Amino acid sequence: MENNDIIKLENRVYKRPALLNEAHMHYCPGCSHGVVHKLVAEVIEELGLQERAIGVSPVGCAVFAYNYIDIDWLEAAHGRATAMATATKRLMPDKLVFTYQGDGDFAAIGTCESIHSCNRGESIAIIFINNAIYGMTGGQMAPTTLLGQKTATCPYGRCADLNGYPLSITPLLAQLDGTRYVTRQSVHTPANVRKTKAAIKKAFLNSMEGKGTSVVEVVSTCNTGWKLTPEKANKWMEENMFAKYPLGDLKDVDAKNE
């Protein structure tokens, strides 16, 4: 059987989601942001929520998310995405409202908004891309930067005495009464991509059902900021990031009730 006999519409088992528009994403080759964008588009499409989804994009590399996924978007001031999402969801409770934020956005400048939105139990979904660095601005230290990790602003490696400890914010959020579902995933292997997709789906359904806040942290790579090839960045993430940021569900209120 030749390739041409196989490549026919009736045999297609994986297609590019229609909600990803024609624009070329500006992300560096191999960047995790692209994979997560694809999953967001797939999930919204599968849930049939194209007309009811409102995303809030951050300041950070994902600032142009609204150029790529064909739904309604708001663009928040740095770190304030969950505040905008709060207002949006309260005004339009029948919408799917989610934020998409990096670690600098969500866990540095936006810490106050992030924690209080979760504590209020706003029925929004938060997609939190933790690549342990400020990717957009050229690779500076983030709150999530690991001890010993080199960045532009800690060139000899992060040191606790000078820079404090890496902030693992997701377990803090899991302790709050307002959170319904808190999970930590990654997108570096096919199996992990599938799990992250399922997590995003659950988070989006929780938003639609008004169940409180869902947080999907995606432990990610920034191969440019880390100065590694995409492949080596995945390896570095496995060997270093997962010890501080272990994957798995941190809280699922519905699982407990089942």
Added chain:
Amino acid sequence: MAKIRGAVTVNTERCKGCNLCVVACPCDVLALMQKEVNDRGYHFAYMANPDKCIGCQSCALVCPDACIEVYRVVEK
């Protein structure tokens, strides 16, 4: 015995040559073009060993730029 055959298409203009699909493929099907580049200057991915593809979708799942579509048939 029924044999599973797969094939993929790569949107070569969208591909950024990140190599993640090449690494993810369990059957060693994909490679990056050695010399040829697309309009943006990237060595894009292609099926170097098309006969080995089983249509498992691993490559497509990890592709950050959603360049890959996958086809699969069961050969009788």
